Amino acid sequence: MYASVKLFMALVWLVLGGCIFYWEWTHPDRPGLTIWNTGISIGWGAIVLSVYNLLRWWMAWSYQKRQRAIAEAEAQRLDELRRRSRPSPELNPDFDFSDSGSPEEPKSP
Numbered sequence: 001m002y003a004s005v006k007l008f009m010a011l012v013w014l015v016l017g018g019c020i021f022y023w024e025w026t027h028p029d030r031p032g033l034t035i036w037n038t039g040i041s042i043g044w045g046a047i048v049l050s051v052y053n054l055l056r057w058w059m060a061w062s063y064q065k066r067q068r069a070i071a072e073a074e075a076q077r078l079d080e081l082r083r084r085s086r087p088s089p090e091l092n093p094d095f096d097f098s099d100s101g102s103p104e105e106p107k108s109p
Contacts, residue, residue: 003060010053017046 020043024032033042 003057003064006053006057006060010050010057013046013050013053017043017050020046 020033020041024041024043034040035042035045
């Protein structure tokens with residue numbers, strides 16, 4: 001499940017819990033929704049589910065962030081290893097047998 005879905009569900013549960021609390025506050029004469037006749041509002045259950053989904057979103061987000069940091073560190077490590085293993089670009093002029101250093105091109109007859 002995508003992390004954004006978890007965050008969306010946390011917001012849905014939070015809004016639902018808020019709506020239940022608002023309805024109970026504006027209608028005190030009517031009995032509210034309670035959990036198994038305990039007197040505890042069902043809105044608290046929605047708030048608990050909201051916190052649960054928010055925690056799941058945060059855990060997924062932090063895991064992805066940590067994985068990106070590990071991948072970036074690994075890429076930097078490999079880049080450093082490649083840079084170290086390359087031969088130096090400076091050539092010894094005594095062993096340079098290319099024709100680019102010749103003073104003059106041979107003339108054709």
